[in-house]
Each structure stands twice: as structure tokens, then as C-alpha cells.
Amino acid sequence: MSALEHAPCGYIAFRDDQRICDINGEAVRMLERPRAAVLGLPFSELLAPRTRIFFSTHVYPALILRGELREAYVSFLKPGGQELAALLNAVCRMPDERMLLECVFLPMKRRRIFEQELIEGRRAALASARAEQSALEQLRSAQSQLAVQDQLASLGMLAAGVAHEINNPLSYVAANLELLEEQLRERADASDMQSLLAEARQGVLRIGDIVRSLRTLSRVEEQAQQLSVDLRNVVDVAARMAGNQIRHRARFEVENFSEPLHVRGDAGRLGQVLLNLLINAAQALPDNRTENEVVLRALREDDSAILEVHDNGPGIAPEVLPRIFDPFFTTKPVGVGTGLGLSVCRSIIASLGGTLNVHSAPGMGALFRVCLPLVAATAEQPQTEHADAPPARPSAAAERRVRVLIIDDDEHVTRVMARALREYDVCVLNDSGRALDLLAREPFDVILCDLMMPNVTGIDIHRAIGRTNPELAKRFIFLTGGTFNADADAFLSATQNPHIQKPFSTSHLHAACAGMAQKNGA
């Protein structure tokens, strides 16, 4: 009799012919089989059929190969046909020439239930942890969006202020350059200087663009553009402008669309976006890699026009991806990027009712995708004020001197304007507080008036004149360095008077004055 006879677990031993040679009292009790009937029986005959397959194909071979087996679930068959689920441990020994296989087992119905509960519990806990995690992530992303919006709002204030400050000096730099160019044009020996000036003027135009993009960030939008533009022209222009820079580093492929793609917007702004994306794509590519490629594609999807800029560079790291549209976020070295480019691009596209998205993964390059709603074609936009239109010379000025009053607190601005309008009889006023007095005393055909001035603003002056002399009020042309408050915005959109954005070109100034003088019969 085995020492295990009264142990609180089932014990069965069998030989390599599977015949049972020992069984303890607990096993006899649990299996409800008399000892005599069990001894000599093949072990597998004690097992339920479903266990037999598992036992013979997995448990038994593993036991012989490894010499032991821990915690296998098996099911014994009781004579009545019921099953006894048990947890089996076994060892295989060689006490003599023949293998001896010894098993102990414990019923495990209750344990099975516990285990099942544990598994279910764990799954539920995991699911709820996952749900909590995703709720937290949502909260975090909402918070970061709020933070970005905060950042944008304060940035907007700052940007509008900076833009305004820059636009005044920029106006007279631009105008002076233009005047210089004009004067040099008459001298045959000055072509070198002319080209230097032309370059300088290009620089000024770029500064003007940058300042305008800062204003875009401030979200103090200029009046919504009701004109449409064919995106294909934007693609052509941007591809031409960026082409050289890209072809230095990569193959550049442009697939423009075959039919018109009219979207709401401004060719300059959209071009700025596309140019930005193209330059970014080129800069993302590694140096001296032959397979470098940038693809620009315009296409149509349902009611949307799509612009795609794809590069096959290293792609954008997943941790960087969510932040690339944040203002001031840049991966470029100090001095290369301001971190405003993509942020501005997205603002511009959003203001036109579109979306700008990115798809990228490490090693997969990056795809920037602009989606803009298609609109019915309207008349194409007039050329922007920077167009090199020949200056309109006021012929009327020769007949009778048109009187122009310039009101601006910045002396440099007034000086350059006076110089640009020297064909006219120009009067300059830097102190806006004296404007009403002067206007009451002297007649003027055109009043060029800055909108934002300390103490008395252009709006104040215009309102006062409107009450006393409505005819004179119609002769106002407003100058703005970028509006950054709601009052000024509302005023400009309500007024019938023209306004000129700083920095302005002299030709534009001329044209505006001439137009006003003509209207007034001067």
C-alpha cells in the first residue's frame, strides 16, 4: 500500500503499457471505481473521450519527453458517465527497466470557476482601463487644443501689433525704392543700380507677404473673398517658383488637373500655401540621395479640389506628427524655419472652408493634402497690388493742380507719399488733432488718411466730417497698416470709401488718387 493512500489528493501510477499498477484511496473515492476494477486497466480508459485525444497527443508524449508535467486540465470519466474535471501533475521515472508514470490530481471544478472569473475580471479591468485611457487622451487633446487656441489668440494680438508697426516703415521703404527706380530709369548708365533696386524691392515685397501672413495668424481676416480662382493656375505658378529649389535636390513631378478647379480664395494666399508645402517637402529630403522625389498633384474628388504634395523623404516621427500645425513648432534648425509656415497654411485653408492634413510614417515620406470646396467660376481676380503695372500718370494734374491732404502720424510715411504724389498740390499733416481745423479752413480734392493714429483716429476724423460736410467725407482714402480691432474692421467693411493697404506701391497710390480726383471732377 502506498504512503499516499490517505493523502488528500488522487494518486494513480501506471507503466509504459499504460496499465495502472497503483491507485490510492482518495482516487478510488473520487472516481467512484473499486480498486480491483481499476488495477490493470489502461490509464486512458479512466479519461473522458475528449481528454483521451489531448492526453494521447499532448500530455503523454510531453510527459515521456520531459519527464514531468505540471497542471494539465483533464477530465476523468466516472462509471455513471459524469465527468470529473481535475488538475493533473505527473512524473515519469525509471525505477527498474520499465517506465513508471505517477500522477496526482485534484478536482478543480471550483478552481475552474475561479480561474474563469479571474480571466473575465481581467478582461473587464483591461477594457475599462482602456476606456479610461481613451477618455483621458480625449481630455488631454481637448486641453492642448484649448492651449493652442489661447496661444493663437495672444499670438494674434502680438502679430497684428507687430504687423502694424512694420507696415509704416515698410511703406516708405517700398515707396522710396520705387521712386529711386523711377528716377534711375531715365539715366542710361544706371542699369546695375536698377537691378540692385529691383532686388531690394523684391525683398520689401517679401517682407510685406510675411507681415500679411502674420495677420492671417491673428485671425483678423480681411473681408471674405467672394472671387474664385482656378487652382490649376496656382499650381503652375507655385511649381514654377519652387521648381528650381526642388530640382537641386530631387526629381520634381507635377500632375496638374485637366479641367478647371475653381475654388474660393486668393491666388496669392493659395500660392503661398502651396509654395510652403513644396519648400518643406524639398527640405525634408536627405542630401545627395538619387531617389529623392517630390510630387505635386492637383485632382478632383467629388465636390472638392485636392492638392497633394508628396515627398519620399524620411517621413515624420509619430510623436512630432500631432504638433506640426502648432504655431512656432519647427523641426528645422534655428534660423531656418520660424515654425509659422504650416500653422499659417492651415489657417489660410481653414478660412477658405477647406482642410489641410498630413499623412506620414517613419520611412514612408510625407503626404500633405489640401482639400478645398469647388465653387462656380466667377471673374478671375484682378491682379494684386504688387503687380508691376505701369504707373498711371494723372494727366488731369497738369491742367489743374489737384489738392491732396495726407494725414498720418508717421513723418517718414507722409514724406514718401508727398514725394510720390509730387504732381499734386500736397499738404501733409502729422498731428491728427489738427485735421478737423485744417479741413474746415482749406479745400481738398483727396484726403489720404491713416486709420490708426494716436489720440484722434482716422475714423474719428471721418465721422466728424461726415456730420458737417458729407461731400468732403466722400473724398477720403484710408490707409491701413493692418487692422487689428473689431471697430476698424467694421468701419472698413461699412464705409464706401476706398482704402489702401500698407505697404503700398506708388503706382497704386497714384491710381487711387487719380480715381478719387476724377470722381470729384477735380
Place this chain on the structure above:
Amino acid sequence: MFEPDYRVVTFDYVGSGRSDRSAYDPVRYGTLEGYASDLCDVLAALQLEQCVFVGASISGMIGMLAAGREPARVAALVMVGTSPRYIDAPDYRGGFSASDIAGSLELMHDNFIGWASDMATTAIKEPDIARELEQGICALWPHHARQFVEVAFNIDLRASLPRCTQPVLVVQSTHDDIVSDEAAVYLAQHLPRGTLRYLSGAGHCPQLTRPNELGRLIGDYLASMPEHVK
């Protein structure tokens, strides 16, 4: 045992042993033909001609399928504990009902898929270590093992037996819980060139329990083969 006289080639089926885990494709190995294709690849890669294929259990049937496709490479087959069909049918006793097979799969799930894989990942965060632990619990890869058992126990290759042209030694143990005596007799009788030999009390894995006796039996059979097979 056979190495002094024969060139012995052994291999692991995909899904077991040291086979490449990434090679496992549940579609390819959804039928025995997938395993038979692998065996044909092995025969071709080693340029084996006129070999004797020894397969235990379901491997015997895989061998038969491969031998049917590559008759020149396989001269003879030895099937140890092999059945052409495990589930009972009218006029046929495979030894199991369909519900036995389903119950067995469920039990295997409980043994290593349910508990082991569910809990192993809790205890240890690194998935690799968890897998090793799981592998320690069962020699076969659990998910593959389950599919393998599912495929193996649902076969019915009775109709293919008469097409086997090679001589076949069928070794049947008494007390084989997996292959019924009736199934083994059916197999030997329906193979055109089948021979049945019994091994007493060896169970389903005589290669483990009675390696010497099994070896002798196979040796005697090979000795009776024409000279060029050796």
C-alpha cells in the same frame, strides 16, 4: 538505430518544434495538403529519390498525400498509429464522435490557450518572455496546435487510400486511444499494398514508449524491400 545503414532525414512540421514560427499561415495549414506541400518541398530540396517515409499518427497520412504527388521520390511508407478518419461514420468506426473532437478542442483551449495565454501576459509584461513561458507550458504553439488538431481529427482520407501505389507498413499498437483497431485494419486493407503489424500495449506513441520494438519492426520490413530502396 537506422543511421548506420540509411541516410536519416528528420524535420519539424510548421507549427511545431523548431520550425519557423513566422511561416505559419492559417490558410495554408487549414488542410493537410498544406503540410503535404511542405513535405514535397523537403523531398525536392534534398533531392531525395526512392526514400522510405516514416510518419507517426497524422504524419502517415501527410506522407501518403505527398507520395501521391511525388511517386518517384517515395519508394515506401511506414505509418505508425495512423488513421484515415477519426470520426465514426456509417459502416466505419473511427473511435470518436464529432462532439468528442469539439470537446477535445475545448479542453485544449482550457489547457493552454485560455489560462496560460491569458494569464502569462499579466504576470510578465514583455511579450517575448510571456511567449516563452507559454511555450514552456506546452511544447507546441497553442494556437497552431489547436488548428492542427482541428484539421487532423476532421480528416477523411478513406477515398484516397486505393490510389496509393507504394507499399505501406501499417503499425498499430494495442491500446492506442487515438486510432481504433478497426481504423488500422481498414487502413491496411484499403491500401493496395498495405501490410499490418501489431505492437502490443504501446499506446499511441510507440516511438516514445517502445522505440526498440518499433525500430525492429520497421527494420524487418525494410529488409524485405527490393535492394535499391536501402
